[in-house]
Amino acid sequence: MKSCLIVDDSKVIRMVAKKILQELKFETVEAADGKQALDACLVSMPDGILLDWNMPVMSGIEFLRELRAAPGGDKPVVVFCTTENDIEHIQEAIEAGANEYIMKPFDSEIIQAKFTQVGLL
Amino acid sequence: MDPEQFEYVRSLLLERSGLVVTPEKMYLLETRLFPVARRHGCKTIEDLIKRYREHQSEAIAVDISEAMNTHESLFFRDNAPFELFKKTIVPELLKRRVNKKKIRVWCAACSSGQEPYSLAMILDDLSAELAGWQVDIIATDISHSVLERAAEGAFTQFEVQRGLPVQYLVKHFTQEHETWRLSSRIRERVKFQHFNLLSDPRALGKFDVIFCRNVLIYFDLATKGQVMDRMVNVLAGDGVLFLGSSESTIGITAKFWPVVAGRGVYKHTGGAPCLVENGAP
Numbered sequence: 001m002k003s004c005l006i007v008d009d010s011k012v013i014r015m016v017a018k019k020i021l022q023e024l025k026f027e028t029v030e031a032a033d034g035k036q037a038l039d040a041c042l043v044s045m046p047d048g049i050l051l052d053w054n055m056p057v058m059s060g061i062e063f064l065r066e067l068r069a070a071p072g073g074d075k076p077v078v079v080f081c082t083t084e085n086d087i088e089h090i091q092e093a094i095e096a097g098a099n100e101y102i103m104k105p106f107d108s109e110i111i112q113a114k115f116t117q118v119g120l121l
Numbered sequence: 122m123d124p125e126q127f128e129y130v131r132s133l134l135l136e137r138s139g140l141v142v143t144p145e146k147m148y149l150l151e152t153r154l155f156p157v158a159r160r161h162g163c164k165t166i167e168d169l170i171k172r173y174r175e176h177q178s179e180a181i182a183v184d185i186s187e188a189m190n191t192h193e194s195l196f197f198r199d200n201a202p203f204e205l206f207k208k209t210i211v212p213e214l215l216k217r218r219v220n221k222k223k224i225r226v227w228c229a230a231c232s233s234g235q236e237p238y239s240l241a242m243i244l245d246d247l248s249a250e251l252a253g254w255q256v257d258i259i260a261t262d263i264s265h266s267v268l269e270r271a272a273e274g275a276f277t278q279f280e281v282q283r284g285l286p287v288q289y290l291v292k293h294f295t296q297e298h299e300t301w302r303l304s305s306r307i308r309e310r311v312k313f314q315h316f317n318l319l320s321d322p323r324a325l326g327k328f329d330v331i332f333c334r335n336v337l338i339y340f341d342l343a344t345k346g347q348v349m350d351r352m353v354n355v356l357a358g359d360g361v362l363f364l365g366s367s368e369s370t371i372g373i374t375a376k377f378w379p380v381v382a383g384r385g386v387y388k389h390t391g392g393a394p395c396l397v398e399n400g401a402p
Binding site for chain 2 (some may be wrong): 030045085086087090091094098100101102109113114117120
């Protein structure tokens, strides 16, 4: 069973994502900001990370840069999932090491398609 | 809609586009035809059909047929055919067509354009290797409105998230308010053209590769056979035909033969080694 870390400050979004990912047979872990996510990764690197951009304490992009610099941090497949839907944000995310990018609103079909593309499914 | 009217529309669709509508799909007929009725100033679908039967209006018949043909489409649908195209077929064509320096691809039911544009983006990646070559992507569909939309190359946020790698989104699309528009460089690689699969495709010329994916499922058995048999005439001797990954020619035609390279990949039965088989002719 593959693992996926869901990082989003909205409890509702985490719940929706969790339901979709569990249907896709993922074991899920949750974090409410980038700092919590980093702590979770340093304990155990997940196979995939679904990552929001705007969060308190540490943003998604800050988390991603720290993750990629950490030992073993190149392993997880990172899929951004954010309301930031302009090309500049997408480019910044790719440069920071994101593997894919989902523009909210999302649904199960988009998550499934993107996760398939990056080889998580 | 009463059974007699349903039967009338059903046979109209079968005749015009080969589309099979089973009684369970009656609801689909009703939801899709209601906007057509309104467009023609009719209050109900019954009125629309009555009007058509009285005047035999071609405009109504075209609209009914377009509304009922499915337009669902994804970029890089199923991925494997596109991988095969990029990694095997194009390199093989570069060897086998070195004298002509010409490659022709047909997307036989291109819908809103995701399939031919996916191929165009792959060819763009290979533009160094293809320098000096002419590559035609002919994309056809039965629906005029869908073709117009496809040629625009404008997609919703939802559409560009289905199958399209984000790297391609950044490379080839620009954002125009709510829509994402494909660059003219990619759009110009595809030629959109109206074509009904029930007619003879020979006027389109010969093709090295034909994509006819997830279309036949909407036709009855006899029509499937006719469509396939006509495609034989326009596929190059070593050409490759792609059907949908769950489609097959078994019981439909003996003229195409499955190739081991992948699901839904076909060649001429008894033909020379095709583009995805070893041994150039």
